[in-house]
Amino acid sequence: MTNRTFTMIKPDATEKGSTGGILAMINAAGFRIVAMKMTHLGAGKAGQFYEVHKERPFYGELVEFMSRGPITAAILEKENAVEDFRKLIGATNPANAEEGTIRKKYAASIGENAVHGSDSDENAAIEGAFFFNKLEQF
Numbered sequence: 001m002t003n004r005t006f007t008m009i010k011p012d013a014t015e016k017g018s019t020g021g022i023l024a025m026i027n028a029a030g031f032r033i034v035a036m037k038m039t040h041l042g043a044g045k046a047g048q049f050y051e052v053h054k055e056r057p058f059y060g061e062l063v064e065f066m067s068r069g070p071i072t073a074a075i076l077e078k079e080n081a082v083e084d085f086r087k088l089i090g091a092t093n094p095a096n097a098e099e100g101t102i103r104k105k106y107a108a109s110i111g112e113n114a115v116h117g118s119d120s121d122e123n124a125a126i127e128g129a130f131f132f133n134k135l136e137q138f
């Protein structure tokens with residue numbers, strides 16, 4: 001089944017000029033970009049996006065990081081999109097990420113890990129709608 005996931009290229013990757021390289025890996029893995037924008041999340045929006053982690057000890061650090069510079073948000077389409085994209089990005093901590101994954105190549109640490117990937121079809125739909133209206137999805 002063809003379906004969709006949502007991704008963000010995080011501020012650390014934007015700062016390092018890794019956006020193009022990450023998008024190339026995403027395309028090479030067979031994902032079609034059906035929506036994309038570069039934007040800067042304020043602390044309010046970043047906090048809202050990661051609200052599920054509000055009680056976690058790293059929440060403050062996460063919100064500060066995600067709002068420190070521009071991100072690129074995108075919706076991606078592919079068969080088995082959510083699971084396959086999580087495989088492509090690799091483990092949350094790049095020290096545990098497999099060879100060939102985006103985080104292995106571009107992430108610096110568990111906090112500054114270059115990319116976000118939705119963890120379920122339901123969250124992919126919610127997260128995609130957070131950034132894009134229907135007219136912005138192709």
Ligand code: ATP
Nearest residue numbers: 058061062091092110111112113115116117118119
């Ligand atoms: P994401 O949701 O961004 O794709 P993930 O699903 O691999 O990442 P989550 O457990 O959802 O991991 O954590 C969300 C984000 O919070 C991580 O990507 C990372 O930026 C940050 N984070 C997670 N654990 C820690 C930690 N122990 N210390 C600092 N930051 C963390």
Ligand code: MG
Nearest residue numbers: 116117118119
């Ligand atoms: Mg997550």
